[in-house]
Amino acid sequence: MDPDYIKTQRALDARIVQFQSELTDLKRRRNALSPISRLPPEILCKILLLIRQEDLFSKEKKIVPQYILLCHVSHFWRTIMLGNPEFWVDIHLAWSASWRASRMLSFMAHHSGAQKISVVYRRDRPQDHEHGPDIPIDLDLVRILQQESSKIKSLSLVLGNFDRNRDGGLEAEVANIFSEGEFSNLEDFLFLITPKVLELPPTLKLDKVFKNRPPKLQRFEVAGWRLCLESSRQLLQGMTHLSLRGDLVGSLFELLSLSPGLKTLFLTGLRLFHPLNFSYPQNAPGQVCLSHLESLTIYLCLHSLLDVLKGIQIPPNLAHLHVHLDLAFPNRIRELFDAWKQAQKGVIxxxxxxxxxxxxxxxxxxxxxxxxxxxxxxxxxxxxxxRSPPSVTLTLRLGSPMNDNMHPFVEPQDYxxxxxxxxxxxxxxxxxxxxxxxxxxxxxxxxxxxxxxxxxxxxxxxxxxxxxxxxxxxxxxxxxxxxxxxxxxxxxxxxxxxxxxxxxxxxxxxxxxxxxxxxxxxxxxxxxxxxxxxxxxxxxxxxxxxxxxxxxxxxxxxxxxxx
Structure with missing residues (x-):
């Protein structure tokens, strides 16, 4: 190749690099002069935190890390991020790189300063492995959770593709987290598994998970488990928010009577087919009064739904009510409203x-x-x-399309x-x-x-x-x-x-x-x-x-x- 041509090509490449460098410098100068960059860091932080809160409540959006948002609006994003603990309080970890998860938890907990943190840990066995490898919770992660336990306000453990043959020791793994940690500020605890469809859910005994109940624990959510009330009674007393998605061994009404101050109750997927599930505790005969309840969600089979409504008393002005009635005929709709009338006072x-x-x-x-x-x-x-969340949601599955006269408002006495x-x-x-x-x-x-x-x-x-x-x-x-x-x-x-x-x-x-x-x-x-x-x-x-x-x-x- 002609040497002059090579020399010219290299000179052009050098000019391109120079122009790219100058362009980067010009962009930095432009960003520094933009109105957003002139905002005080504390105002900029408040704006981005509002965006984060909106994303957290949106089911359609994926949560975008704050540093990605910030690096698009300010050249000084690193300094702002490191100087504001509020950006480091929501920590999402995945097993796919557990050693990185432990380092990330340590890094973010350090930069959160005195702020309380929320930790979500997800562990999924690959779906293309029928039995999959054993996936214990990383010991380094457990150690750091214990070290930072006094700062943790919310802890969520989400474990998909649960295999009872491989994951039989899961209770012990989770108990290991709480065995040494202080967790003095833990308010929310979510424990979710996804068992195989045709398998009975494993039994969860909370006295084996918690060595001592965290003193500030108010919100408890469990999904995919068969919760044993007998061994969990003491730990479930005084809850303000309770979500059960799975089976229950024991009386639902006894469980509810343990927490008369309940503000949120979420019941879905419970297979309460045993008569004892709807028996009343000796110290609380008749309906269980939930006078502080603000939000109630019930998604059960027809008979269980009616039994629940007949067994509780709820205040007249709930902020949110969601009832799902599955496969009902006109006479069953009337039963729903009759049970609802008995449970809740007042008219919507x-x-x-x-x-x-x-x-x-x-x-x-x-x-x-x-x-x-x-x-x-x-x-x-x-x-x-x-839209703002509705105050009432009724999901009514009424019957076959052949019955074209079926609808929720057949006669006035129905509702x-x-x-x-x-x-x-x-x-x-x-x-x-x-x-x-x-x-x-x-x-x-x-x-x-x-x-x-x-x-x-x-x-x-x-x-x-x-x-x-x-x-x-x-x-x-x-x-x-x-x-x-x-x-x-x-x-x-x-x-x-x-x-x-x-x-x-x-x-x-x-x-x-x-x-x-x-x-x-x-x-x-x-x-x-x-x-x-x-x-x-x-x-x-x-x-x-x-x-x-x-x-x-x-x-x-x-x-x-x-x-």
């Missing part, structure tokens, strides 16, 4: 109700969400991603003593999924005359968001009731589903004309907004003019976008 009067359908074609199902308060209906956006639409301002009624064409064709999404009559007469209902598959029921109700329906309604939004609209034999213009005809006759004042979401076709100008006779503002959108 939500301002915002959403009725949806889980994606299961084999059964009629409903999910009912209720919020005690709601945003201004004028600011409402359908299908918005972020009126626990549920009132007297304060409701927003109602969302959702229908089939896009791919659920068969259900749309069978028209199995009826809600019943009494439900429609109830919401039509709701005195404060301002916004109704309606799936188009309920159009016939909506139309029949307005024609039947006549003048005076929806006295406060200002916003009406139809959402079209493609699998349903393509079964129609009329165009959108014809649909809109019929809507205008029956709605105009029964409304004294026009709506503030009439919306058609996922509009199947572009309406004609004549149709828009006709719709504007019943609404001040008419919006027809073909896409998912919404104003």
């Amino acid at each position: 009067k939500p301002e915002h109700v959403c009725i949806g359908k889980p994606g299961n074609r084999s059964f009629i199902s409903r999910v009912i969400f209720a919020w005690k308060t709601t945003e201004s209906p004028g600011q409402f956006k359908p299908d918005r991603i972020k 009126q003593h626990k549920w009132s639409f007297g304060k409701v301002r927003v109602v969302e009624i959702l229908g089939p999924l896009e791919e659920d064409e068969e259900s749309a064709r069978l028209k199995i999404y009826r809600l019943g005359d009494h439900f429609w009559t109830t919401i039509a007469n709701a005195p404060y209902l301002q916004l109704l968001y309606l799936n188009s598959c309920f159009e016939d029921e909506f139309k029949e109700m307005i024609i039947t009731l006549g003048q005076g329906v929806f006295p406060a309604l200002q916003y009406l939004i139809f959402s079209f589903v493609r699998c349903e609209t393509k079964l129609r034999r009329i165009s959108f213009d014809e649909f809109a004309a019929s809507f205008t005809e029956y709605f105009k006759l029964n409304r004294a004042t026009p709506l503030a907004l009439l919306g058609f979401r996922h509009c199947p076709e572009q309406p004609s100008q004549a149709t828009l003019n006709a719709l504007k006779e019943v609404a001040v503002c008419v919006v027809c959108r073909e896409t998912q976008e919404w104003p």
Whole structure:
């Protein structure tokens, strides 16, 4: 090769390196001059900590380490990170590199200073190994957990792909952690395993795990185990938060009576098939009173769910209630509300109700969400991603699609003593999924005359968001009731589903004309907004003019976008 060519090439390479260096320097100068970089470190830390808290409560997002966020906004991120202990308090470790896990725990605990720390340790046996290797908890990790035990506020041990033949000594491994550690500030303890589907869960005896109960322990969560109450009674006294996902050896009501100050109770997957599980302790006959309860989640088989509701007393104004009723027929729905009436005093009067359908074609199902308060209906956006947690969630699996008369609000006596639409301002009624064409064709999404009559007469209902598959029921109700329906309604939004609209034999213009005809006759004042979401076709100008006779503002959108 020509020497001059080589010399020129090397000179160009050197210039490229020089330009890259100058570019890096310019970027650093630019970052140093940016408004964010001029913020005091303590303000910048508060901003990033808020982002972290949002991620921790988001199921869709993966938690992003703070140093990754910080290195994008400040050239001095290393100095800021090392100088702020708040960034080092959430420690997530994995067995895949246990020696690194122990070093990471030691490093982060050191930089957390006097802050209390939360430690999550995950250990998964590879799924492609039927029995897998023995995976003991690393002794160096155990030693550092013991050394830092006085700083640990929350400890989670998550062990997937549990094999009882290989992991029979797991209790002893965990007991080794607590054998020497102080854990004087431990408030939360989560112990989760994932046993094989067809295997009985292993028995957990807490007196073998804890040498002494941590004095501040208030929150206990166990999953995948068969919890033995007899050997765990003393350690479970006085809990404020209790989550059980597995089996229980002993009486559930005796367990609950040990913690009269419970604020959170989460029961799911419990196979409480033994009669003794629902016997009452001698010192607490009758219903167990949970007067401080704020959040209750029950996800059990039908008989167990009813037994639990019949055996507890809960305060009238829970902040959160989630009940799952599995495969019920109309008479069993009434049993649910009767048991609910016995357990909880007071009537739920939500301002915002959403009725949806889980994606299961084999059964009629409903999910009912209720919020005690709601945003201004004028600011409402359908299908918005972020919502505050509902105060009530009812998941009702009702029966076969052949029984198209089944729905949660069949008759008023089913629910009126626990549920009132007297304060409701927003109602969302959702229908089939896009791919659920068969259900749309069978028209199995009826809600019943009494439900429609109830919401039509709701005195404060301002916004109704309606799936188009309920159009016939909506139309029949307005024609039947006549003048005076929806006295406060200002916003009406139809959402079209493609699998349903393509079964129609009329165009959108014809649909809109019929809507205008029956709605105009029964409304004294026009709506503030009439919306058609996922509009199947572009309406004609004549149709828009006709719709504007019943609404001040008419919006027809073909896409998912919404104003």
